[in-house]
Amino acid sequence: VLASKGLRPEPTAAELEAAAGAASAAGASAEPEIDPEMLKLKIVDVALSLMGSDQLESDTPLMDAGLDSLSMVEFRNELVKEFPGVDLPGALLFDYPTINALVDFVAEGLRGGMKGLTQ
Numbered sequence: 001v002l003a004s005k006g007l008r009p010e011p012t013a014a015e016l017e018a019a020a021g022a023a024s025a026a027g028a029s030a031e032p033e034i035d036p037e038m039l040k041l042k043i044v045d046v047a048l049s050l051m052g053s054d055q056l057e058s059d060t061p062l063m064d065a066g067l068d069s070l071s072m073v074e075f076r077n078e079l080v081k082e083f084p085g086v087d088l089p090g091a092l093l094f095d096y097p098t099i100n101a102l103v104d105f106v107a108e109g110l111r112g113g114m115k116g117l118t119q
Helices: 013-025 036-051 069-082 099-118
Strands: none
Touching: 036 069, 036 099
């Protein structure tokens, strides 16, 4: 959605993982690097596309911002597509109600998945 508004193209989960893997392979750090801002942009993009809104505060619970029960399921399903390999529970938005909480959770899931690949 952001790309269709003329903003920079959205990175895919594979691109995020590849960038983290390249940084790790280059010896940048012992732990894979995940860019929280890129994760946030992707998660916000998915949420906004379902809500039909133009903006979303990172600390506002998504259910308060306009996601209903049906769109919550669609939101989780879209995140599953965007971040394959990250185990997203059915009660995702009850456990991680804000964009900030989701970014932290997804980043941890991506780190865990990449650690398994490098061992």
